[in-house]
Amino acid sequence: MGGGTGGGLLGSDIKGLEEKVKQRLAEAKGEVSRHVFISFDHEDLNDVNLLRGQAKNDNMDLQFDDHSVKEPYDSNNADYIKRNIREKIDRCSVTVVYLSDKSATSKWVNWEIEESLKRGKGVIGVYKGDTPPTRTPPAFQQNGCKAVSWEHATVMKAIEDASLKR
Structure with missing residues (x-):
C-alpha cells in the first residue's frame, strides 16, 4: 500500500545542498573564498577593519570570509571568551595574525595562534610596510609561521x- 509522506527533502537539506553546489561551482571557477579568523590586538582594530573592508570590496583581488571577533566580549570570564573564540576558529581554515608591536605581546593573540594550530588550522602573519616586524608572538615564532x-x-x-597545508 502506498501513501505516506516518505522520502522528501526537508528545507534545511535543500539549503545545505544548495550551499555545497555553490561552493563546488566557485571552486571550479577558481573563486574560492577562504574562511579566516583574524587574530589581532584590539588597539590595531582600525588597521584590521581596513583589511576586512578590502576583502569585501569587489574591485580588490583580496577575498576571504571573516569569522573573527568583531567586538570584544563583555566578560572577564576567560573560559567563556575562549569557548566563543574556539567556535569562530573552528569555522575557519586559516588564522591570519595581524603582526604589530601590540600583537607581539598580547597573551590573547598568542593563545589564538596556539589554539588555531592545535585545531589543525593554517596560520599566517600579515604586516604593514616593507619590513617584517622584529618581534612576533612567541607561538608564531616557535611554530615557524610565515x-x-x-x-x-x-x-x-x-x-x-596555509589552507592547503593544514
Whole structure:
C-alpha cells in the first residue's frame, strides 16, 4: 500500500545542498573564498577593519570570509571568551595574525595562534610596510609561521597555501 509522506527533502537539506553546489561551482571557477579568523590586538582594530573592508570590496583581488571577533566580549570570564573564540576558529581554515608591536605581546593573540594550530588550522602573519616586524608572538615564532606583507596578491597566496597545508 502506498501513501505516506516518505522520502522528501526537508528545507534545511535543500539549503545545505544548495550551499555545497555553490561552493563546488566557485571552486571550479577558481573563486574560492577562504574562511579566516583574524587574530589581532584590539588597539590595531582600525588597521584590521581596513583589511576586512578590502576583502569585501569587489574591485580588490583580496577575498576571504571573516569569522573573527568583531567586538570584544563583555566578560572577564576567560573560559567563556575562549569557548566563543574556539567556535569562530573552528569555522575557519586559516588564522591570519595581524603582526604589530601590540600583537607581539598580547597573551590573547598568542593563545589564538596556539589554539588555531592545535585545531589543525593554517596560520599566517600579515604586516604593514616593507619590513617584517622584529618581534612576533612567541607561538608564531616557535611554530615557524610565515609572515607576509600586506599586499593583496601576497596575502591571498599565503592564505591559500596555509589552507592547503593544514
